[in-house]
Amino acid sequence: xxxxxxxxxxxxxxxxKDVELRCDPISGHTALYWYRQSLGQGLExxxxxxxxxxPDKSGLPSDRFSAERTGGSVSTLTIQRTQQExxxxxxxxxxxxxxxxxxxxxxxTVL
Amino acid sequence: GxxxxxxxxxxxxxxxxxxxxxxxxxxxxxxxxxxxxxxSGKGPQFIIDIRSNxxxxxxxxxxxxxxxxxxxxxxxxxxxxxGDSAVYFCADLIPGTxxxxxxxxGTSLTVIP
Numbered sequence: 001x002x003x004x005x006x007x008x009x010x011x012x013x014x015x016x017k018d019v020e021l022r023c024d025p026i027s028g029h030t031a032l033y034w035y036r037q038s039l040g041q042g043l044e045x046x047x048x049x050x051x052x053x054x055p056d057k058s059g060l061p062s063d064r065f066s067a068e069r070t071g072g073s074v075s076t077l078t079i080q081r082t083q084q085e086x087x088x089x090x091x092x093x094x095x096x097x098x099x100x101x102x103x104x105x106x107x108x109t110v111l
Numbered sequence: 112g113x114x115x116x117x118x119x120x121x122x123x124x125x126x127x128x129x130x131x132x133x134x135x136x137x138x139x140x141x142x143x144x145x146x147x148x149x150x151s152g153k154g155p156q157f158i159i160d161i162r163s164n165x166x167x168x169x170x171x172x173x174x175x176x177x178x179x180x181x182x183x184x185x186x187x188x189x190x191x192x193x194g195d196s197a198v199y200f201c202a203d204l205i206p207g208t209x210x211x212x213x214x215x216x217g218t219s220l221t222v223i224p
Contacts, residue, residue: 004154031210035214040216041216041217042200042214042215042216042217043155043200043202043214045211045212045213048210048211050210056211091154091155093154095210098143098204098210099145099157099160100212101157102147102154102155102156103154104152104153104154105153105154
């Protein structure tokens with residue numbers, strides 16, 4: 001595709017359930033990022049994948065959050081035992097060099 | 112730690128006027144800066160960037176000014192249009208952090224027709 005895509009666009013779940021959010025980066029982009037954006041807030045860095053290197057997980061807020069990137073392309077962000085404070089928009093971005101291109105985000109609502 | 116912030120969380124301007132959105136950064140090692148525009152329900156979109164060896168860069172209707180002395184960045188939008196209504200983020204890159212950007216909170220720009 002021409003840009004970064006994310007699915008689902010919206011996800012409503014119940015507290016305690018696990019969710020998986022998907023990101024399809026721009027083809028050929030070696031770097032992939034996950035951010036969280038709470039209402040009225042800036043972007044909070046979560047995790048960064050670069051090629052075959054070990055991911056930078058320094059932004060993950062707790063061990064309930066994990067992400068993987070299969071085959072250097074598609075990435076999945078998993079949140080286990082969701083809490084209400086996990087409600088936010090989760091943005092994915094990819095880059096070839098420095099400039100990051102963002103997807104439309106997944107709006108997660110935890111009831 | 113890095114802190115990238117904006118002086119005004121909201122800004123309202125009349126259509127046709129010029130808009131100025133400000134941003135401050137705290138790390139003097141930052142050497143690359145980007146402005147993003149985020150419309151409602153969409154991801155951030157690149158507007159313009161500037162490297163620390165420059166103090167001004169112009170695009171189409173937008174100009175970014177960088178003042179390294181006071182660690183201040185601004186985005187100027189000329190002849191603001193209703194389609195410019197969005198949240199604007201500045202972000203800076205610190206060398207050696209593995210291409211990690213730090214984003215400000217954002218300024219919400221509303222253009223009044």
